[in-house]
Amino acid sequence: xxxxxxxxxxxxxxxxxxxxxxxxxxxxxxxxxxxxxxxxxxxxxxxxxxxxxxxxxxxxxxxxxxxxxxxxxxxxxxxxxxxxxxxxxxxxxxxxxxxxxxxxxxxxxxxxxxxxxxxxxxxxxxxxxxxxxxxxxxxxxxxxxxxxxxxxxxxxxxxxxxxxxxxxxxxxxxxxxxxxxxxxxxxxxxxxxxxxxxxxxxxxxxxxxxxxxxxxxxxxxxxxxxxxxxxxxxxxxxxxxxxxxxxxxxxxxxxxxxxxxxxxxxxxxxxxxxxxxxxxxxxxxxxxxxxxxxxxxxxxxxxxxxxxxxxxxxxxxxxxxxxxxxxxxxxx
Amino acid sequence: xxxxxxxxxxxxxxxxxxxxxxxxxxxxxxxxxxxxxxxxxxxxxxxxxxxxxxxxxxxxxxxxxxxxxxxxxxxxxxxxxxxxxxxxxxxxxxxxxxxxxxxxxxxxxxxxxxxxxxxxxxxxxxxxxxxxxxxxxxxxxxxxxxxxxxxxxxxxxxxxxxxxxxxxxxxxxxxxxxxxxxxxxxxxxxxxxxxxxxxxxxxxxxxxxxxxxxxxxxxxxxxxxxxxxxxxxxxxxxxx
Numbered sequence: 001x002x003x004x005x006x007x008x009x010x011x012x013x014x015x016x017x018x019x020x021x022x023x024x025x026x027x028x029x030x031x032x033x034x035x036x037x038x039x040x041x042x043x044x045x046x047x048x049x050x051x052x053x054x055x056x057x058x059x060x061x062x063x064x065x066x067x068x069x070x071x072x073x074x075x076x077x078x079x080x081x082x083x084x085x086x087x088x089x090x091x092x093x094x095x096x097x098x099x100x101x102x103x104x105x106x107x108x109x110x111x112x113x114x115x116x117x118x119x120x121x122x123x124x125x126x127x128x129x130x131x132x133x134x135x136x137x138x139x140x141x142x143x144x145x146x147x148x149x150x151x152x153x154x155x156x157x158x159x160x161x162x163x164x165x166x167x168x169x170x171x172x173x174x175x176x177x178x179x180x181x182x183x184x185x186x187x188x189x190x191x192x193x194x195x196x197x198x199x200x201x202x203x204x205x206x207x208x209x210x211x212x213x214x215x216x217x218x219x220x221x222x223x224x225x226x227x228x229x230x231x232x233x234x235x236x237x238x239x240x241x242x243x244x245x246x247x248x249x250x251x252x253x254x255x256x257x258x259x260x261x262x263x264x265x266x267x268x269x270x271x272x273x274x275x276x277x278x279x280x281x282x283x284x285x286x287x288x289x290x291x292x293x294x295x296x297x298x299x300x301x302x303x304x305x306x307x308x309x310x311x312x313x314x315x316x317x318x319x320x321x322x323x324x325x326x327x328x329x330x331x332x
Numbered sequence: 333x334x335x336x337x338x339x340x341x342x343x344x345x346x347x348x349x350x351x352x353x354x355x356x357x358x359x360x361x362x363x364x365x366x367x368x369x370x371x372x373x374x375x376x377x378x379x380x381x382x383x384x385x386x387x388x389x390x391x392x393x394x395x396x397x398x399x400x401x402x403x404x405x406x407x408x409x410x411x412x413x414x415x416x417x418x419x420x421x422x423x424x425x426x427x428x429x430x431x432x433x434x435x436x437x438x439x440x441x442x443x444x445x446x447x448x449x450x451x452x453x454x455x456x457x458x459x460x461x462x463x464x465x466x467x468x469x470x471x472x473x474x475x476x477x478x479x480x481x482x483x484x485x486x487x488x489x490x491x492x493x494x495x496x497x498x499x500x501x502x503x504x505x506x507x508x509x510x511x512x513x514x515x516x517x518x519x520x521x522x523x524x525x526x527x528x529x530x531x532x533x534x535x536x537x538x539x540x541x542x543x544x545x546x547x548x549x550x551x552x553x554x555x556x557x558x559x560x561x562x563x564x565x566x567x568x569x570x571x572x
Contacts (some may be wrong), residue, residue: 184437187426194423201383201417202487203438273399324397 004330006182017171024160033159037049039271041227046252046263047062047167047173048220051180054257056213057193061116062123066218069096075143075235085149089226096222097215104214108207123245130237142236145229166227178260189213199294252290254295256302263276265304336361336491342391344377351377355545359491366524366537373524374546379493383415384408412441413487418496421480424469428460431468431479435486443488443520447507454482458512474505494525498532510535
């Protein structure tokens with residue numbers, strides 16, 4: 001794909017993010033900014049998940065655990081070694097990558113639904129470990145994060161500043177995800193998603209690349225965990241248990257994992273929909289479930305892909321392909 | 333004309349079923365060898381045991397004197413053996429160009445005077461240049477087969493194994509395929525093809541091996557094999 005062509009997929013995301021960066025000029029409420037920050041932190045993890053799910057075709061139902069690894073790494077290195085926000089970002093990324101590899105090596109020996117169950121189990125396992133970690137992990141009550149965050153002498157603890165910082169991190173993860181999608185590596189992952197057997201026959205080491213994709217998505221998750229820990233200032237095991245994991249998977253499915261706008265749309269929608277419709281947590285869970293079923297049945301590639309397809313159907317009057325459709329094209 | 337691929341005593345059992353009962357087969361450098369046999373005679377299992385899809389129960393597969401028995405599929409490709417599948421021919425969700433691009437990017441073999449080193453040249457060779465931006469999934473069956481051939485070719489193999497390459501093709505498409513495959517040996521690519529289509533085999537192969545119930549019952553020049561009474565009996569049901 002020529003660069004100009006692939007840039008077209010990145011540009012709308014960057015334009016949107018620039019617009020989001022202008023939102024503080026409208027002096028939004030603190031409530032709005034907090035919601036937006038949480039959404040942005042999720043979107044960073046979602047960009048990693050989109051590499052895993054959208055490109056490689058592997059779904060992780062334990063992804064919040066990797067976010068948790070990032071958050072706890074940040075909290076623990078801050079407490080024990082007085083390491084600040086910026087240095088804890090690479091540290092958390094590396095830790096989450098290592099844990100992803102440790103989970104990935106045994107889990108990716110199985111595929112499909114079995115892998116989903118394995119990741120779910122590992123996610124649960126992590127929250128059990130954190131709960132029983134004694135003083136080291138702060139047990140069920142969790143850990144506080146007290147280090148201040150500053151950039152060039154500017155305090156990031158002001159909500160507006162933190163918001164802008166998260167928007168920048170979202171932009172960086174979108175660019176990273178875009179770079180992966182349009183690289184040789186991204187194509188390799190797509191080949192595995194499309195057909196593992198055929199990919200192997202072309203010399204691709206399927207197992208190693210699947211673990212690699214899981215590790216890459218873990219790095220995104222780890223970074224988003226640091227942002228979460230420093231935003232909330234307090235983390236506890238329940239934040240990284242099964243429900244947050246399911247939400248992450250849900251967001252990436254609703255938004256659509258293959259297109260660059262998908263994670264952004266999914267993260268924002270799931271964060272703001274209950275607020276807009278004024279729903280309580282139980283009602284919003286029901287709504288998410290309904291959304292998920294609707295998306296799976298009606299727009300299997302996610303909301304954004306559905307909108308794009310609808311747009312083309314409406315405006316693009318290309319003649320129908322002269323070729324007859326392949327009779328039996330699915331690999332067995 | 334040395335032996336490129338040397339299969340000795342290859343056995344494969346699935347539970348109690350013996351799919352291959354000790355097969356010996358040699359593919360020589362520069363030849364197009366055909367393997368025929370009725371349904372269930374073990375042709376595809378033979379390929380699968382060579383290409384790392386199945387691990388053989390017993391026997392050895394040696395490749396230029398190197399033991400390849402039971403190595404994984406991606407390592408087989410890196411050793412210089414390519415193969416096409418009956419069903420999964422291409423990455424249907426990706427564009428035609430991207431399909432060939434992926435295959436080219438992962439090629440780790442070197443082959444002197446290999447003429448198709450770029451995705452564009454491969455697509456031109458199989459006649460899909462005009463469709464490179466299309467999604468592979470919308471290609472008609474015959475074209476999808478040609479794309480599968482291009483993918484196998486992109487790995488710059490010294491040997492291509494073709495599993496029923498003409499299944500589902502009409503006469504014109506089959507002729508196109510034969511025309512392409514015939515050019516392989518002159519570029520240093522040997523071919524081993526399995527198919528039911530005797531017409532195809534007669535067009536392509538000078539040598540035929542016949543499998544029946546997992547055993548080889550004939551191996552020799554195509555004309556001789558087709559007149560072998562044993563072959564006529566098991567494969568063609570008595571008379572040609």
